[in-house]
Amino acid sequence: MKRNKRLYSASVWVVIILVAAVVGVSLGVWSSSEANTSGFNIISWSALLFMLLWLVLATFLHELGHLLMGYATGYKFVFFKLFGVIFYKHGGKWTTMRDKANGAIGQCLMQPDFPYGDKMPYVLYNIGGVLMNIVCAAILVAFVFIYSANDFAVTGIIVNGIFFLINAIPARSLQNDGYNVLEISRGAVCKKAYYTELKTTAAMLEGKTFSDMAEEMFDFDTDGVKYPAVCSALYISYCYLVSSGKQERADGMIEALYAKKDDMPLSHANTFSVEYFNNLMLFRDDRVKAAELYNSFDMTIKNAIQRTPVPFTVIARMMVNALSAHDDRRYTADRILLEKIIDYSRNAAEAEYLGVLLRKAGQRWAESAQDPFGL
Secondary structure, three states: OHHHHHHHHHHHHHHHHHHHHHHHHHHHHHHOOOOOOOOOOOOOHHHHHHHHHHHHHHHHHHHHHHHHHHHHOOEEEEEEEEOOEEEEEEOOEEEEEEOOOOOOOEEEEEEEOOOOOOOOOOHHHHHHHHHHHHHHHHHHHHHHHHOOOOHHHHHHHHHHHHHHHHHHOOOOOOOOHHHHHHHHOOOHHHHHHHHHHHHHHHHHHOOOOHHHOOHHHHOOOOOOOOOHHHHHHHHHHHHHHHHOOOHHHHHHHHHHHHHOHHHOOHHHHHHHHHHHHHHHHHOOOOHHHHHHHHHHOOHHHHHHHHHOOOHHHHHHHHHHHHHOOOOHHHHHHHHHHHHHHHHHOOOHHHHHHHHHHHHHHHHHHHHOOOOOOOO
16 A cells, blocks of 8 residues: 555656656747747746746745635635745734745645535635636736747746646645645545644634634544544644543543554654653553553654654653653753743644643653663
């Protein structure tokens, strides 16, 4: 199954590269032939400058397409991102923030303004961007045929065409529009995960904590873990249960998820494995089982715990330290790191969850002493 997914992902990239190569060669041949009466040259300074201009325009038009199709199908605005700057409303006022994640150069996020249902609309909102790009390219093609093939029009056709290809052909590695539509269409559990992701992201940007959110948003079982979006929704649900003090349900959920880790995408399986270790240490104080679990981890997970500055791996590192070296200096450094992450976080829900973990970590550290667990 995993081999088939890798082959599919590779084939998508091969198709994109081949199409780009054919388009590039065709443009090169055309621009140097007698048929090109406009004087257009793909490698001229004017063409390159118009390419950069169209990169900005096509990105804006793509996200505008999502916005318009979202409004048309019952969604409401959450944020608009353009080249690393996010524009959104907080407390009724427009504000901006830098996007720290290495993601798309543009994004228009909206949330459903309707209750969840199996027939919820999602196709038009997700393909709104590629529709806008192809309409823009078609208008420019008509302009070229009616008037002239000037640099601005030709480069616009090229860039909008590339945007269409990159976003329309489903590619998991790109998490693009075509892939999103394909994944959401796989069943009710994927639609519910998509709905939950949009609603919780909007709530977090509004400054809400997990405790402020409605419990029905997190009504998930552990089916569908083979889908990345479902795994993400389940992780948010687990964070909600921990933050809201529903610890017994959280314990059962993380244990069930760990038992299904072999059915998950690898990155999610590793996340749930580390969080299961944290759960055993922090909330059950089962040091023997936690030590056995840590010793069963492969080096990829152990290295992530020891070296990755992601909050839940830092918590795990603190607990590994409590079971083995009991190095006060390293524990203090890790605690200061997490306190800074919490203090500077603009995500109140994330800060609430990390605050719960950090308080429990401090308690377990104080209770622990050097112990021969053989980690």
